[in-house]
Amino acid sequence: MPKIADTKILRGFPSEYRMLKHFVTKGKMLRGIFVMLGHDMYDGKTPDIAVRTAAATELIHSSLLIHDDIMDDDILRRGE
Secondary structure: OOOOOOOOOHHHOHHHHHHHHHHHHHOOOHHHHHHHHHHHHHOOOOHHHHHHHHHHHHHHHHHHHHHHHHHOOOOOOOOO
């Protein structure tokens, strides 16, 4: 299994790294799982690209949810 992400850049920002890690690992990550499943079903020859695509899919979706919360003046996301 390839390394999911190189976090060397973020380690210079420990509090931001902790917040981002908490945010991106708390959800179900179903979209990323579906990307990986589709990759495995199709050819499965480039897992490093599939992992990056799955991570990008999750981050894009998360940013859209945050944007939606801002537009709707919601206070909570995932009960927090």
